[in-house]
Amino acid sequence: MPLQNRCDPFGTLHATSAHGDMMGNRGGRIHDPDKKQLKSRRWASRAWICCVTDFRGRQHDVWGRTYTAMFFLDEVTALAAGHRPCFECRNRDAKRFATLWADAAGRSGRMMAGEMDDILHEERLASRESANAMGPKEIAALPAGTMVDIAGDAFAVKDGQMLPWSFGGYGRPEKIAGRSAKLITPAAIVQVLKAGFRPGWHNSATGH
Numbered sequence: 001m002p003l004q005n006r007c008d009p010f011g012t013l014h015a016t017s018a019h020g021d022m023m024g025n026r027g028g029r030i031h032d033p034d035k036k037q038l039k040s041r042r043w044a045s046r047a048w049i050c051c052v053t054d055f056r057g058r059q060h061d062v063w064g065r066t067y068t069a070m071f072f073l074d075e076v077t078a079l080a081a082g083h084r085p086c087f088e089c090r091n092r093d094a095k096r097f098a099t100l101w102a103d104a105a106g107r108s109g110r111m112m113a114g115e116m117d118d119i120l121h122e123e124r125l126a127s128r129e130s131a132n133a134m135g136p137k138e139i140a141a142l143p144a145g146t147m148v149d150i151a152g153d154a155f156a157v158k159d160g161q162m163l164p165w166s167f168g169g170y171g172r173p174e175k176i177a178g179r180s181a182k183l184i185t186p187a188a189i190v191q192v193l194k195a196g197f198r199p200g201w202h203n204s205a206t207g208h
Helices: 075-080 092-104 113-125 136-140 187-194
Strands: 022-025 049-052 070-072 148-150 153-158 161-166
Touching: 022 075, 022 113, 049 075, 049 092, 075 148, 075 153, 092 113, 092 187, 113 187
Parallel strands: none
Antiparallel strands: 022 049, 022 070, 148 153, 153 161
């Protein structure tokens, strides 16, 4: 039976046999290591990170007695769920992410991890259901790697089209024209994408 550790773009954890390109955690342990089940809370701290699955040969007992590992289709999915790059296993990416965040905010240098975590935590808590609907022009203006919600389904914006998301990968691209959607990716991360951050995509998005 798969663990409930696959994260969708909305930040919800599911039990599915599909594997992903990235892993991460939410600041500690939120599962019962004996029952291998999630507890009621969905984060241990505000530090929600996105990591590589292989780092310096380290071995990790998934859902053991340390942190609760969770897995994402790709970085685009992780960012939509509100996870930022890890400063340990993805130091170069994390520094670039923090620098571009500062640039977008009109600041010099880099944002501190805690600053980003506080902002993202507030944005994650904000109800996506109350978000304003965007029309085709607004959707088309979003940077590549942004996720939007259309009638409860997630789509990734890429090259003027939308790719339908699933745990197994992206489907065939669909046209933006005539569509309306709500933003899934936190607004602060959208600004980082606009500033030039290029997230990693699952190979199913290649060629779309």
